[in-house]
Amino acid sequence: MRPRACILALAIASSPAAAGECYVVGAAGGNVSFEVQQAGAPFRGAFRRFGGEVCLAQDRVARIDAWIDPASVDTGLPELDAALKEREFFETGRYPRIKFTAKSAEARGERQFARGTLEIKGRRRDMEVAFSLRRDGGRPVVSGSLTLNRLDYAIGTGEWSDTRWLGAEVKVVFSAKLTAVTIPATPADRGASSPVLPK
Amino acid sequence: MEQYQNSGKSYGIIAQAFHWLVAALVLVQLGLGVYAASLPVGLARLQWLSRHKSLGLAILAVVLLRIAWRATNRPPPLPDLIPGWQRAAAVATHWLLYLLLVLAPLAGWLYASAAGLSVNWFGLIQVPDLITKDPDLAEVFKQLHRVLVALLALLIVGHVGAALRHAFWLRDGVAHRMLPWKPRKTK
Numbered sequence: 001m002r003p004r005a006c007i008l009a010l011a012i013a014s015s016p017a018a019a020g021e022c023y024v025v026g027a028a029g030g031n032v033s034f035e036v037q038q039a040g041a042p043f044r045g046a047f048r049r050f051g052g053e054v055c056l057a058q059d060r061v062a063r064i065d066a067w068i069d070p071a072s073v074d075t076g077l078p079e080l081d082a083a084l085k086e087r088e089f090f091e092t093g094r095y096p097r098i099k100f101t102a103k104s105a106e107a108r109g110e111r112q113f114a115r116g117t118l119e120i121k122g123r124r125r126d127m128e129v130a131f132s133l134r135r136d137g138g139r140p141v142v143s144g145s146l147t148l149n150r151l152d153y154a155i156g157t158g159e160w161s162d163t164r165w166l167g168a169e170v171k172v173v174f175s176a177k178l179t180a181v182t183i184p185a186t187p188a189d190r191g192a193s194s195p196v197l198p199k
Numbered sequence: 200m201e202q203y204q205n206s207g208k209s210y211g212i213i214a215q216a217f218h219w220l221v222a223a224l225v226l227v228q229l230g231l232g233v234y235a236a237s238l239p240v241g242l243a244r245l246q247w248l249s250r251h252k253s254l255g256l257a258i259l260a261v262v263l264l265r266i267a268w269r270a271t272n273r274p275p276p277l278p279d280l281i282p283g284w285q286r287a288a289a290v291a292t293h294w295l296l297y298l299l300l301v302l303a304p305l306a307g308w309l310y311a312s313a314a315g316l317s318v319n320w321f322g323l324i325q326v327p328d329l330i331t332k333d334p335d336l337a338e339v340f341k342q343l344h345r346v347l348v349a350l351l352a353l354l355i356v357g358h359v360g361a362a363l364r365h366a367f368w369l370r371d372g373v374a375h376r377m378l379p380w381k382p383r384k385t386k
Binding site: 075166 | 318319325337
């Protein structure tokens, strides 16, 4: 086991791609949508602004830092969008970012599973996100889904915690095109010049 | 002894049951709709609008059955003394009422579909959407639903007014064709 690990480490160190084949996640050409049960019927919406950074090593995810702007929620119903930004739901004034961070992913067949931390409204939970990676004209496209319990993140408090009328389970589906960025290999340089992540 | 089918003098039990059931449901439905629409975005609005949508679909189903029954059962003719223009008005009003009782719930269903707020009928049956989600169309169907309901309400006022006139002023037995009891005195 030990010698193999050493060889692997050497291989990673000597390969420029493995050192940090990183990409920015752009909202253009992608989507983040969600589905929840309202009065027993499915209801769908989307977030229009999202982004982040994904690093790959041999087509395996080495790092994910993704964010969604909850104020960009779009259900097609302006009154509802306004309500979703309020305290009972996303409280966007106080919590302007939904974040997901993961440090690695496990491949099972075609799919990869990133174990990381999902933070919404200041609440952090461990979350496994299933996704797949494909190439679209050379550019990687990441798409996947996750299911969460909105009550874990205090989305829909007070009267809205009645799950008969607003389901607890929220299914999120996403896809995004990745754009390659050159990131200096040494961590010090990266910290100084990375233009990628709005914090 | 009342008959199930319409007779030459009176509506039968089935036609009367349809009439009064639809009348009661529509009155409740108007109240529900106006009340729900007056509520701010919140759980109560979701609850009352859901009930309104479920009841609307129930009314649509009952009205379609009623129209089928009406198609196979000629209504009792109006008395010969009724002037021609009143006959024409009565026929037009009744067909417009049937038409609006179908179109108003249909427009509501289209509105709910276009708004992405699909209906689960009283929490029992998932109802299919008529069209895919489209916020612009939702606004169109919302206005259409309101206009059709306003027209329906106006026609109901006219219909009830005419029925009361026949029952209490003319006393010609016309209104009593739709009642299970007969007038004590006719002119």
